[in-house]
Amino acid sequence: MKLIQVSDTHLGEPGERVFGLDPAAALEQCVAHINAHHADAALCVVTGDLVNAGTGSEYAGLKRVLSRLAMPYRLIPGNHDARDALKAGFPDMRLEGKDFLHQSVETPDATLLLLDTHEPGKESGRICDGRLAWIEARLAESAKPVLVFMHHPPVAIGHQAMDRMPLRNPGPFLELLGRHRGKVRHVFFGHVHRPFFTVLDGIGYSSVPGTCHQISLIGMERGDLYASSEPGGYGVILFDGVRVGVHMQAFADAAVFDV
Ligand SMILES: [Fe+2]
Numbered sequence: 001m002k003l004i005q006v007s008d009t010h011l012g013e014p015g016e017r018v019f020g021l022d023p024a025a026a027l028e029q030c031v032a033h034i035n036a037h038h039a040d041a042a043l044c045v046v047t048g049d050l051v052n053a054g055t056g057s058e059y060a061g062l063k064r065v066l067s068r069l070a071m072p073y074r075l076i077p078g079n080h081d082a083r084d085a086l087k088a089g090f091p092d093m094r095l096e097g098k099d100f101l102h103q104s105v106e107t108p109d110a111t112l113l114l115l116d117t118h119e120p121g122k123e124s125g126r127i128c129d130g131r132l133a134w135i136e137a138r139l140a141e142s143a144k145p146v147l148v149f150m151h152h153p154p155v156a157i158g159h160q161a162m163d164r165m166p167l168r169n170p171g172p173f174l175e176l177l178g179r180h181r182g183k184v185r186h187v188f189f190g191h192v193h194r195p196f197f198t199v200l201d202g203i204g205y206s207s208v209p210g211t212c213h214q215i216s217l218i219g220m221e222r223g224d225l226y227a228s229s230e231p232g233g234y235g236v237i238l239f240d241g242v243r244v245g246v247h248m249q250a251f252a253d254a255a256v257f258d259v
């Protein structure tokens with residue numbers, strides 16, 4: 001099974017630029033690259049910060065670009081999103097829950113749990129008791145391996161400024177995953193706008209670059225926070241029922257050579 005992870009698309013109003021970059025043009029280039037090279041993917045998951053301000057017109061713009069994807073897609077809210085506008089913009093997304101937008105997606109090889117960590121007005125994220133109970137029930141009932149997708153990192157990444165806006169109080173969530181170690185194979189997140197990998201308690205964790213601006217590692221121990229124009233990218237996830245493989249693919253024009 002092949003899955004695509006796209007994250008932190010940060011679409012603004014038409015023509016709006018972010019740190020001098022054009023998020024809509026970047027996402028169009030990303031979608032074209034995915035379609036050209038990974039049209040066989042079963043699903044594309046966009047892991048939050050879909051738009052910048054959470055307006056209906058931003059989500060309409062997002063839908064216009066994502067509708068060109070060759071495969072189905074699913075959306076997860078991030079801190080820049082707004083639940084009501086997201087639900088209104090994508091009424092056919094089968095977003096579960098009245099107060100949160102968790103989604104469970106069955107594939108032949110795995111159950112995908114797409115988690116809503118959004119907290120209105122906050123940069124950090126949260127999994128409240130209700131959201132945790134939903135996850136616990138899905139983990140208990142799934143007979144397949146489980147892949148988890150979410151916006152906020154539940155693990156520290158060692159970048160001080162980003163670690164100040166993580167998933168708050170991750171303990172109960174990590175403890176729940178630990179109880180299902182072996183079933184939970186990997187946790188994919190966004191928010192940090194760069195690739196990161198770690199293993200904790202026998203479970204793999206990774207993030208992907210944003211499609212538009214990135215977060216620089218410059219000054220990471222000092223708590224500095226710089227956006228950067230490093231190349232945007234997306235993740236290509238391979239799962240054979242046993243092993244999870246994660247590739248990072250930049251999508252800006254690049255020459256390729258016969259080897
Ligand atoms: Fe973001």
Ligand SMILES: [Fe+2]
Binds near residue numbers: 079080192
């Ligand atoms: Fe974020």
